[in-house]
Amino acid sequence: MTDEKKVLFSGMQPSGYVTLGNYLGALNNWTTLQYDYNSIFCIVDMHALTVRQDPAKLRKAARDVLMQYLAVGLDPEKNIIYFQSHVPQHAELSWILNCYTYMGELNRMTQFKEKSQKHADNINAGLFTYPVLMAADILLYQTELVPVGEDQIQHLEITRDIATRFNGIYGDVFTMPEAYIGKTGARVMALQDPTKKMSKSDENANNTIAILDDPKQIINKFKRAVTDSGNEIIYSDDKPGIKNLLSIYCAVTGKTIKEAEKEFENSGYGDFKIAVGEAVVAKIEPIQKKFEEYQKNKDYIDEIIKTGAEKAERIAEKTMRKVRRKIGYPDKIR
Numbered sequence: 001m002t003d004e005k006k007v008l009f010s011g012m013q014p015s016g017y018v019t020l021g022n023y024l025g026a027l028n029n030w031t032t033l034q035y036d037y038n039s040i041f042c043i044v045d046m047h048a049l050t051v052r053q054d055p056a057k058l059r060k061a062a063r064d065v066l067m068q069y070l071a072v073g074l075d076p077e078k079n080i081i082y083f084q085s086h087v088p089q090h091a092e093l094s095w096i097l098n099c100y101t102y103m104g105e106l107n108r109m110t111q112f113k114e115k116s117q118k119h120a121d122n123i124n125a126g127l128f129t130y131p132v133l134m135a136a137d138i139l140l141y142q143t144e145l146v147p148v149g150e151d152q153i154q155h156l157e158i159t160r161d162i163a164t165r166f167n168g169i170y171g172d173v174f175t176m177p178e179a180y181i182g183k184t185g186a187r188v189m190a191l192q193d194p195t196k197k198m199s200k201s202d203e204n205a206n207n208t209i210a211i212l213d214d215p216k217q218i219i220n221k222f223k224r225a226v227t228d229s230g231n232e233i234i235y236s237d238d239k240p241g242i243k244n245l246l247s248i249y250c251a252v253t254g255k256t257i258k259e260a261e262k263e264f265e266n267s268g269y270g271d272f273k274i275a276v277g278e279a280v281v282a283k284i285e286p287i288q289k290k291f292e293e294y295q296k297n298k299d300y301i302d303e304i305i306k307t308g309a310e311k312a313e314r315i316a317e318k319t320m321r322k323v324r325r326k327i328g329y330p331d332k333i334r
């Protein structure tokens with residue numbers, strides 16, 4: 001990593017599958033950002049524990065997400081790619097920051113409110129302090145930019161509040177991070193209900209496309225996608241179904257909305273939906289091929305996992321040494 005570039009940090013939970021929404025909204029943008037920033041891409045397996053997980057599934061999902069990071073084109077030489085749980089400094093800083101975060105602040109988090117409704121039988125303390133762990137993720141690496149979706153802006157704001165409070169007491173320990181809101185990131189909506197976001201935790205499998213879905217299945221899901229009344233293929237808020245399909249089409253082909261509208265001027269909804277499905281498959285198939293190669297190459301992936309954790313830990317430990325001293329932990333005798 002060179003020093004002139006800004007530090008960029010982002011993370012994704014290894015729960016369920018990586019969806020087309022995750023890909024077009026985040027991962028695909030990261031593949032361009034990696035050239036302009038010192039980027040750190042984390043797989044936040046500790047955050048995943050805030051809902052009950054099957055251990056074998058979690059272990060596999062975490063590794064699969066890492067291989068998908070690589071398959072979409074994130075370069076492990078250029079970036080730091082690692083599992084959050086491999087760097088214990090995340091847990092350590094998270095505890096400390098808990099003591100500099102108010103219950104009232106956490107009570108206001110909309111994601112906490114939503115998730116506690118959804119998991120009413122398991123409103124655990126981790127779910128409540130989730131944003132503090134996220135703050136630790138970001139602050140450990142002296143991050144300047146955090147590419148996040150709209151739904152994470154509130155978490156970034158609390159991170160800034162915690163950093164400001166901590167720096168106010170102890171001097172400049174943490175770099176102040178900023179949200180990086182990509183201009184190109186497509187917001188992909190559920191195929192059967194285009195008024196809500198495509199989500200990996202959706203119970204209806206027809207709503208989501210996983211980037212590892214079988215191509216035939218992908219085409220079928222697009223064939224079944226909900227459209228709107230009328231028959232024109234135009235980008236308009238009164239046509240949420242067509243609007244979603246057009247923006248997916250443009251995101252995977254690189255075409256503009258205007259170009260796409262023109263291209264489908266004389267097409268019916270049926271043909272259009274198949275064309276979108278095929279364009280998605282064309283974009284995703286090479287990623288699937290790479291993923292399959294990585295699956296066969298255990299040693300190579302193990303090596304990336306090992307070096308990723310080492311590189312991350314070196315930076316995280318540097319921040320922690322400062323933090324431990326500042327807050328008054330006794331010096332460790334070595």
Ligand code: TRP
Nearest residue numbers: 009010011012013044134137146
């Ligand atoms: N909370 C984020 C999400 O659900 C994931 C995440 C955890 C994250 N730690 C982060 C994102 C640090 C950016 C930076 O999308």
